[in-house]
Amino acid sequence: MSVPTVSRVLSGSAPVSADKRRQVLRAIQELGYRPNPAARALATGRRSIISVLTSDTTRYGYASAIRGIEEAARAVGLVVALTMLDGDDEESARVAVDLALDQPLAGMIVLEFDIQGSWALAALPDTLPVAAVSSAGEGRSVPRALFDDHAGARDATNYLLGLGHRTVHHVGIPASGRPSGRLLGWREALEAAGAPVPEIVESDGTPRSGLQAGARLARRGDVTAVLCGNDEVAFGVIKGLQDEGSRVPEDVSVVGFDDHPLAEIWTPSLTTMSQDFAELGRMAVDFLLGRLAGVPVAAPRSTPRLVVRKSTAPPSS
Amino acid sequence: MSVPTVSRVLSGSAPVSADKRRQVLRAIQELGYRPNPAARALATGRRSIISVLTSDTTRYGYASAIRGIEEAARAVGLVVALTMLDGDDEESARVAVDLALDQPLAGMIVLEFDIQGSWALAALPDTLPVAAVSSAGEGRSVPRALFDDHAGARDATNYLLGLGHRTVHHVGIPASGRPSGRLLGWREALEAAGAPVPEIVESDGTPRSGLQAGARLARRGDVTAVLCGNDEVAFGVIKGLQDEGSRVPEDVSVVGFDDHPLAEIWTPSLTTMSQDFAELGRMAVDFLLGRLAGVPVAAPRSTPRLVVRKSTAPPSS
DNA sequence: ACATCGCTTGATAAGCGCTTTCATGACTGA
DNA sequence: TCAGTCATGAAAGCGCTTATCAAGCGATGT
Numbered sequence: 204m205s206v207p208t209v210s211r212v213l214s215g216s217a218p219v220s221a222d223k224r225r226q227v228l229r230a231i232q233e234l235g236y237r238p239n240p241a242a243r244a245l246a247t248g249r250r251s252i253i254s255v256l257t258s259d260t261t262r263y264g265y266a267s268a269i270r271g272i273e274e275a276a277r278a279v280g281l282v283v284a285l286t287m288l289d290g291d292d293e294e295s296a297r298v299a300v301d302l303a304l305d306q307p308l309a310g311m312i313v314l315e316f317d318i319q320g321s322w323a324l325a326a327l328p329d330t331l332p333v334a335a336v337s338s339a340g341e342g343r344s345v346p347r348a349l350f351d352d353h354a355g356a357r358d359a360t361n362y363l364l365g366l367g368h369r370t371v372h373h374v375g376i377p378a379s380g381r382p383s384g385r386l387l388g389w390r391e392a393l394e395a396a397g398a399p400v401p402e403i404v405e406s407d408g409t410p411r412s413g414l415q416a417g418a419r420l421a422r423r424g425d426v427t428a429v430l431c432g433n434d435e436v437a438f439g440v441i442k443g444l445q446d447e448g449s450r451v452p453e454d455v456s457v458v459g460f461d462d463h464p465l466a467e468i469w470t471p472s473l474t475t476m477s478q479d480f481a482e483l484g485r486m487a488v489d490f491l492l493g494r495l496a497g498v499p500v501a502a503p504r505s506t507p508r509l510v511v512r513k514s515t516a517p518p519s520s
Numbered sequence: 521m522s523v524p525t526v527s528r529v530l531s532g533s534a535p536v537s538a539d540k541r542r543q544v545l546r547a548i549q550e551l552g553y554r555p556n557p558a559a560r561a562l563a564t565g566r567r568s569i570i571s572v573l574t575s576d577t578t579r580y581g582y583a584s585a586i587r588g589i590e591e592a593a594r595a596v597g598l599v600v601a602l603t604m605l606d607g608d609d610e611e612s613a614r615v616a617v618d619l620a621l622d623q624p625l626a627g628m629i630v631l632e633f634d635i636q637g638s639w640a641l642a643a644l645p646d647t648l649p650v651a652a653v654s655s656a657g658e659g660r661s662v663p664r665a666l667f668d669d670h671a672g673a674r675d676a677t678n679y680l681l682g683l684g685h686r687t688v689h690h691v692g693i694p695a696s697g698r699p700s701g702r703l704l705g706w707r708e709a710l711e712a713a714g715a716p717v718p719e720i721v722e723s724d725g726t727p728r729s730g731l732q733a734g735a736r737l738a739r740r741g742d743v744t745a746v747l748c749g750n751d752e753v754a755f756g757v758i759k760g761l762q763d764e765g766s767r768v769p770e771d772v773s774v775v776g777f778d779d780h781p782l783a784e785i786w787t788p789s790l791t792t793m794s795q796d797f798a799e800l801g802r803m804a805v806d807f808l809l810g811r812l813a814g815v816p817v818a819a820p821r822s823t824p825r826l827v828v829r830k831s832t833a834p835p836s837s
Numbered sequence: 838a839c840a841t842c843g844c845t846t847g848a849t850a851a852g853c854g855c856t857t858t859c860a861t862g863a864c865t866g867a
Numbered sequence: 868t869c870a871g872t873c874a875t876g877a878a879a880g881c882g883c884t885t886a887t888c889a890a891g892c893g894a895t896g897t
Binding site for chain 2: 235237239240241242244245250251252254259260261263266267269270273274277280282283284285286287289299302303304305306307328330409410411413414435438439442445464465467468470
Binding site: 524534 | 873874875876877880881882883
């Protein structure tokens, strides 16, 4: 029973007599043998890790995308390695990238929802197959799986305008450097409708910052509709509005983005643009694998779908 | 300029003349050379991956723990590989474990908050350094970093009893097989106080199932205080209670677990047991590294801290 | 019944890209 | 000139896969 025989039993690369096979398998059982993955990777050149670069994984959008990617990767026998991008400068992104590259990677997926993702993308060598999951379509040379939130934001804004609102305010979240697709879609819809384009209220994407944004909007007095960059912010905005005495949706309509699991539980339940993160994760992985195999896959695109709940209504006046 | 020289420049394992070093570095620059991680792992025997086995990563508790682990791992130059446990039988857990083991692992951390985690733990070979992050202290031989939610649940229950509630109801979440620490702490506190121990209301840990639980509790009529297995469920429970006409906290007090970012934004803001996930993640990694180095580290333990907000009050009657 | 052929199966050896030991040769100081 | 340093290159080996080669076996033809 030689070393190659064992290898053949394990990989099935050549026929082995039933007898020997049994023998080998029993020995493996008894010794608890596991092939050394490093040696195997070296000999075969096969890489089985997909590295995912992402910001804060506790945020719903990121967590969902990661989940989708992991599921798709696992389905084809790949493992997902996570590296968080938590610095506020390009150098720290470079450090994170270096760490990730110190593994035998089949490829890399960058969640480019924010500036950290863009930095990471910029720091990547072009020798590695890379896919970005992004919410802005334009620009870079890296192939991307797209959340088409440009279209999503346009749809959401049009929906609010269609309810009779004179204009729609926007609470932005940190974007990837260039103007976010959500912002662009929002502005585009307003301009197309000839509605005034109000100044954007910034947030950092957290409920807490949404709270402040909501309070500020309430104090403005003339706000009747708000499109938020994500659901977490929308929750905060609703609360902020309510704290200042505005009723939702009677005085102000609020729309979110992502369809957070709590959106339907919130009071009032949140009208939002639902995104199929699992699908996009799958798309990103397929995309990457396609590039690996040399088959050029068209950049996948996932368009959010409007889910109308109770946080929106026609203006009361 | 030979192969070993390059290796020496990169690792600093032996002195190299400034001249040669420059030469080597320039060549590396120009060629965009990156050492093959698989070959390096094979030659050195160093493993740089920590594999994390976990259920649904979009849930706040899991996501937070993962974040803590990733941060701690990155700080010591390790990368985190994620494998999700999403099957409902032991076999699928075994498959997931096998996939994870096909990497050169420094060690493994299992988030054993639920039965899937326990299955995974059982399927692991004992040759690998393993740490579990668990919320139940008893039992198995695998060393664990503990969320001491036994104590947490006791504290929460005592707090509610201290407010004057006759007893406290409990909405459970799926646990790791044996009774959860939360359940035990809750029951213990009730028994110690001589309070009746109501039947547990089960949930699956999601807001939606909390909603149903809340509705059911409201219809019971005699419920004045509820301890929920996590914040997501608590949000649902509050909503369910409100939908049935119960006011929170005037009619029913609700306490959650985890201190979800939305807990302070919720209406009413949620009293909850705050857990330091980042710290526990760090603990789990340190723990693992300690075992790796042969230094036996005491099982770390993180005790939740009560955060009182507006969802709790003395009973009105 | 014997020799030959073809096919299956096992072992031997090379090599994946790196680290590390070891030996060599250049160079220094006495 | 010789011992002692030090940088550098040659070679071995990490644990596996795989190509190559040899041996064993039954089947076939005469």
